[in-house]
Amino acid sequence: xxxxxxxxxxxxxLALSLVMAVSGFxxxxxxxxxxxxxxxxxxxxxxVFVGLAFATLTYAFVVSDFSIGLVARHxxxxxxxxxxxxxxxxxHEGSMLLWVLVLAIYAAVVAGLQRGGVRLTSAALGVQGLxxxxxxxxxxxxxxxxFRLDPEPFEGAGLxxxxxxxxxxxxxxxxxxxxxxxxxxxxxxxxALLVGEVAIASNWARAARPFMLMAWIALxxxxxxxxxxAYYELGWGGFWAWDPVENASLMPWLIATxxxxxxxxxxxxxxxxxxSLLLAIAGFSLSLIGTFLVRSGVLSSVHAFASDPTRGFFxxxxxxxxxxxxxALFAWRAPTLxxxxxxxxxxxxxxxxxxxxxxxxACSAVFVGTLYPLVLDAVNGSKITVGPPYYxxxxxxxxxxxxxxxxxxxxLGWKRADFxxxxxxxxxxxxxxxxxxxxxxxxxxxxxxxxxxAFGAAGWLIGASLLDIRKRKGARASAFAAALAHAxxxxxxxxxxxxxxxxxxxxxxxxPGQTMMVGSxxxxxxxxxxxxxxxxxxxxxxxxxxxxxxxxxxxxxEHRFYSAEGQDMNDTAIHTNGLRDLYLALGDDRGGGRFAxxxxxxxxxxxxxxxxxMMGLGGILSLxxxxxxxxxxxxxxxxxxxxxxx
Amino acid sequence: xxxxxxxxxxVMAGALQIAWDIAPALAAPVGETFSDPVLEARARNLxxxxxxxxxxxxxxxxxxxxxxxxxxQLVRQxxxxxxxxxxxxxxxxxxxxxxxxxxxPVQPNTWLLWLMPFVVLGGAGAVAWVTVKKASATES
Numbered sequence: 001x002x003x004x005x006x007x008x009x010x011x012x013x014l015a016l017s018l019v020m021a022v023s024g025f026x027x028x029x030x031x032x033x034x035x036x037x038x039x040x041x042x043x044x045x046x047x048v049f050v051g052l053a054f055a056t057l058t059y060a061f062v063v064s065d066f067s068i069g070l071v072a073r074h075x076x077x078x079x080x081x082x083x084x085x086x087x088x089x090x091x092h093e094g095s096m097l098l099w100v101l102v103l104a105i106y107a108a109v110v111a112g113l114q115r116g117g118v119r120l121t122s123a124a125l126g127v128q129g130l131x132x133x134x135x136x137x138x139x140x141x142x143x144x145x146x147f148r149l150d151p152e153p154f155e156g157a158g159l160x161x162x163x164x165x166x167x168x169x170x171x172x173x174x175x176x177x178x179x180x181x182x183x184x185x186x187x188x189x190x191x192a193l194l195v196g197e198v199a200i201a202s203n204w205a206r207a208a209r210p211f212m213l214m215a216w217i218a219l220x221x222x223x224x225x226x227x228x229x230a231y232y233e234l235g236w237g238g239f240w241a242w243d244p245v246e247n248a249s250l251m252p253w254l255i256a257t258x259x260x261x262x263x264x265x266x267x268x269x270x271x272x273x274x275x276s277l278l279l280a281i282a283g284f285s286l287s288l289i290g291t292f293l294v295r296s297g298v299l300s301s302v303h304a305f306a307s308d309p310t311r312g313f314f315x316x317x318x319x320x321x322x323x324x325x326x327x328a329l330f331a332w333r334a335p336t337l338x339x340x341x342x343x344x345x346x347x348x349x350x351x352x353x354x355x356x357x358x359x360x361x362a363c364s365a366v367f368v369g370t371l372y373p374l375v376l377d378a379v380n381g382s383k384i385t386v387g388p389p390y391y392x393x394x395x396x397x398x399x400x401x402x403x404x405x406x407x408x409x410x411x412l413g414w415k416r417a418d419f420x421x422x423x424x425x426x427x428x429x430x431x432x433x434x435x436x437x438x439x440x441x442x443x444x445x446x447x448x449x450x451x452x453x454a455f456g457a458a459g460w461l462i463g464a465s466l467l468d469i470r471k472r473k474g475a476r477a478s479a480f481a482a483a484l485a486h487a488x489x490x491x492x493x494x495x496x497x498x499x500x501x502x503x504x505x506x507x508x509x510x511x512p513g514q515t516m517m518v519g520s521x522x523x524x525x526x527x528x529x530x531x532x533x534x535x536x537x538x539x540x541x542x543x544x545x546x547x548x549x550x551x552x553x554x555x556x557x558e559h560r561f562y563s564a565e566g567q568d569m570n571d572t573a574i575h576t577n578g579l580r581d582l583y584l585a586l587g588d589d590r591g592g593g594r595f596a597x598x599x600x601x602x603x604x605x606x607x608x609x610x611x612x613x614m615m616g617l618g619g620i621l622s623l624x625x626x627x628x629x630x631x632x633x634x635x636x637x638x639x640x641x642x643x644x645x646x
Numbered sequence: 647x648x649x650x651x652x653x654x655x656x657v658m659a660g661a662l663q664i665a666w667d668i669a670p671a672l673a674a675p676v677g678e679t680f681s682d683p684v685l686e687a688r689a690r691n692l693x694x695x696x697x698x699x700x701x702x703x704x705x706x707x708x709x710x711x712x713x714x715x716x717x718x719q720l721v722r723q724x725x726x727x728x729x730x731x732x733x734x735x736x737x738x739x740x741x742x743x744x745x746x747x748x749x750x751p752v753q754p755n756t757w758l759l760w761l762m763p764f765v766v767l768g769g770a771g772a773v774a775w776v777t778v779k780k781a782s783a784t785e786s
Binding site for chain 1: 695697702703704705708743744745746747748749750751755756758759760762763764766767770771774777778780781782784
């Protein structure tokens, strides 16, 4: 019964999304009051039915209803409950349903908040309706999660053990909240272009801002979770591999970051209005391309659940229609929305513009690096690899210049500012940067230009953020959002530079009782025990971290074998003191109680994610500040808040 | 006599034990090492620049696959023979193609790859410059 309920819900949802699209577009006329009501109700209805379909599928996974093929292929009765639930989106069909669920949630929030006035909202709902309809059609025709199996198998095939991990259970929903959140910004941008009246379109940046922020926060969190997972689960000690799948999430993040900054100026003075529109379109386009790359099997990895050409073809058509349609609309309407905002060459507007120049260039490096090998292979069959050295040579310098420019933004005033004054106000930060760089050069070995530069830049960013915080003392919390996020950038930078430059590693085969050295630490191998988990058996190593003759900590890395899936994998052990990680992975059994052991000391590694957390919190502060101010165009206090953000 | 046989057996067992130790250690990424730290650093650096062709974008330095172990051995053998990094890379490219290099070579079919980000940087910079000029013209 459950499968049929889900199937029927999806059909209703499709019908409602079509109603929402048509009535949304009709409601954009001044007289379209009835249509506007219909668009709002159908947005709510869409959420109900997609939610019902999703709940049905979740229920089928929880009770292990193997009469549904998807459940049989991707779950088993042996799995712990949390991985039964995360198994819902640990496959192609379910992840697409999650995508539509998130889309429906955003549509309902757009309908509920009515930001930017009724006509703009209505047009935005029309676009959201079209997107929902396209994805629902995709699900129903190529990726139906509710197909039945007859006869029903006794046991399911289980879930890829790599995905059975708390970090990864919540990484996809988070990332989707980001990808799809950009759809709301996209819908508002398209709505502004569709309405085409300057008086209404000028509201779009302010109306869409909470959605941009939500998307950005979720993307930041999703990327951080993904890299944290790669760090502790894959057992190679790294945190970012410039893998195409990682790049697919980084590109929308870079553009979303650019959009957040340019929309700030658009809101304030109408500057860069069409540019912000273009960024909103580009951001969601990159989300779509990312989904296509990851899901279509063009790139094979843990993320590519399906390599079915019809699905790839369908998504490709969808991308062409969405991006092509939006760009055509932009080319047609954007010139009428141009604003003649005025500002001096030295002003915060210029700083924000420079931020955008570098972010877009950095994004283009990731874009070319990810797609070029695919294109080249398709054109003439030559195969090349674009690996980390390419990004170190191209992406890193562009991003580094961007980081150096960051502190000028908050230090310069809107419209017209004095560069000398701004620079003077930043002298203490410059001092901190010099201290950090010299300290790294003088104290730490091996000496390296990259690490010195990175620490200098980190000192510069953090120092400038502290100055900014001091300047705003007593302001409300949201005024500190930018300072917190920029400081987070500096903190992450230190983590990245620290582990990259000073990581030490060791790989040895040890018998029980033997010791090894990694960095300045002594580890004693105390043997391996056999443990039984809920759906796996594990070899658990017991390794003592020695301080002189005494044991100061015991680390227990595991090597697990998942019987239902027939796969084995590593569970690393990490001992952290907040400033450095001691990282252990248990290798293979070499007989006689002896095991291979891989150990790393990663200085400052925890800072990578601490910085990510600070950026996310900065975003949340800004979002909370936004939501407190109710309807921006009716509220005379809105400009005051914008001033507080200076 | 029995003593001698026992001793021989023990030696053989010991040798077997050592062989057992070394054999799998050779398959492990860091198992094969040069005693000269300079050569070792060179080998590690080179290994990071080479892609394991049968893996998901891992370098042969990170990978546990037999292919990566073979290439590592080849690299170390050639370093021991006194070949330069460039000669070793050229040898591997001739054998496996450009695909094996983590850093794509700069050649006509990759010019676009290397230049595009700077073209975008220049283009966006030019647009920004024009925008600022216009905005400041209206401002004053």
